Amino acid sequence: MNPDCIEFNRVTFALPTQAFKITAYISAEERLPAVTEFVLRLLHTCGRVSLIGLRDYFGFSDAEALSVIESMERMGQIKLDEDYLALSDEFAARFEASPDECPWVAKLKKRTDTVSFDLLAFTNLRRTQSIFPTDNWIKLNPSADVVGGSVDRAKRAYRENFTEIEREHARNRGQERERSYGVHSIENVHANRPSFIPITVGFGVDRKGRLVTVLPEEFESGANFSLVTEFRDRINEELERSPATDNAFVETFLDKFQLDFLRKYVIGNNLDIRAFAQDMAHGLSSSSGVYPLFGSLGSKTNREFIALQINEARKGGKRVPKHLSSLMWQAPNYEFWGRGEEFKAAVEIFTKALKSGGSGDDLHVMDYAQERQEVSVRSKYANTGLVELHLAQPDILSAATWTESLELMLYPGQFTVAMIHAQLENCPGVRYSFGVLSTKGAHLRLVHQLLLERGREQRYGGRWPPKKPAAPIKQAKSLADACTFLAFSDWG
Structure with missing residues (x-):
């Protein structure tokens, strides 16, 4: 890498x-029968051998010697000159070309x-x-x-x-x-x-902010060059098919969540990814209860950090009661979100954390789906381990686009995650995400409001568990009806 x-x-x-x-x-090369090869090697060494000499050398009878000679002459291996035998021109050439002094034949x-x-x-x-x-x-x-x-x-x-x-x-x-x-x-x-063969590809930026596509080392070094080239081209085609977005909503995101400490990293409508990531690595300062995040929430660093918050909330501590709840995770409207092994690993670690404490809590994901596209969207979550999936119709009005670029997570009464997915400059279809994990009450209430707005009655498409039949089950009127645990969000 x-x-x-x-x-x-x-x-x-x-x-x-x-x-x-x-x-x-x-068309394979193989060795001749032992006697035939021995005769040929004798002739190769001696040049010419008399009929009587050959017979006596091998101890053949006259009939046996005649049978061997006739067979080899018929196959073009030797030539007979009066009473003397010699290699045919073809087999003399075979010996010359052979790397091991053996007359290989096809x-x-x-x-x-x-x-x-x-x-x-x-x-x-x-x-x-x-x-x-x-x-x-x-x-x-x-x-x-x-x-x-x-x-x-x-x-x-x-x-x-x-x-x-x-x-x-x-x-x-x-x-x-x-x-x-x-x-x-x-x-x-x-x-x-x-x-199919699954190949997990990383997307990042280099020192100059240019897109870098990172292939697994064993694939890039072991596969044929033409395949690697074609594979990269096909990935680019898939990315280009994804609609471009307007990063103007980055400012809206910072305003709504009052994330002024992030403004110095935003140039125009684009994040200075290197500066932001480097400062995070050295301990980026922010207000109390707010922790900056960058990249996929399914990445090892992010998923383990979020799982830690869940575990701490559920085990409690001195003078801090246990807080048991399910977790809501809202997907952005982005084709390349949650596709692959990192998402599966995140589902696994979050689900495991939510099962601690002996309650029936679970991970709930809400995604977008146009009417009659629900089955197709639900299929994206097959074999990920996800149990609870909710679908909502996307906004029709462009003015609401900024909310479709949001990725939200809410553990009611304890913490929330808010991420904005912005397009990488000059790379349509490629999006990066940044935001915060927050324990502030104002942030919890805002995310709660945004979730209920997305899942309101006019847009809510129901629960579509990936492991269940095609139709939604026990249809609720809204996300609030389907996820009663969200009613406790204002505790923070």
Whole structure:
């Protein structure tokens, strides 16, 4: 990883792959039968040998000697000059070309390989475990023409990558690679069902504030260069499809939450990410009960800090009673939020913290979904461990856009998190987030109000638990009706 990169988000993308069972004939080199090879090596050493000398040397009978000589002459291995034998020109050349003084010969051998290729650049994938994807990942689906022509592409890729494929398979068997000339013909190709490989990508900025896309080291160093290039291009295409945003709402966010200590880091409508991150690392001062945060709340640092607040609230202390409650987490209206392993890890650690103390508290997430798009949005949370999902329709009026860029978290009566998601300068589709965790009563009340406004009756789409049937269950009229624990938010 680039030590100068400041990372602000991680997203898991799904690389499409497909395994093919390929039966082919290979032009392989092999050693000759022992007697034949010994005769050839004798002739190579001696040059010419008489028929009688050959017979006597090997102890053949006349009939045996005649049979061997006729067979080798018929196969073009030797030539007979009166009563003397010598190597044919072809086999004399084979000895000259051989690295080990053995007359290797070509032979067609049938073999069957099961080979996996990616469906972006059609390169051979070594030692990978493809799995069927969760919709929580961003799937980089191949184009229709690639899928339709996958068998022909697999044939071509098998020919082009055969040496690498053969070497890898031999290594897995603990054997030496066969001496071969490559693929002679492909007899049959059976295509398995396409699958995916999850690859978690980091997004950050370098010293000059430019976007840095961080790929896993084992993928970037181990994959074919053409695949890495195509993979990066496809990520950029996905990002560019995400609508651009106006960062004018950054000022609105600072005003609403009275975060004046952050203003010195905002230049125009953009955050000076490096300065902010560096000051945070050295202990950025803020008012009592307010703690600055940067980047994904699912990052290891942020999720552990939030889990610590939950645990402390639930265990209480001297003169401080236990405070048991569920946790509400409001998603921003952003396609690349909560997509991947970091979100799953955050769900796990928050849920575990909320189960301490023996109550039935849980993590509740609220996301956006247009009418009749609820099932699609809910599928994004499959296999994340999330149990409680609420959906609300997005604002139609552009004046309310700033609230859709908010990411909020509320543990009623104890603490709240408020983050704003802003677009990285000159990078449409790429957003970073910054904000605070606060225990101030004013912040708790403001977040409570914003949550209830988002989940009001006219916009609330109901509970859509990811593990339940397609329809919402026990439909409530509003978020307040569905999440009665929010009624205690004003305790702070």
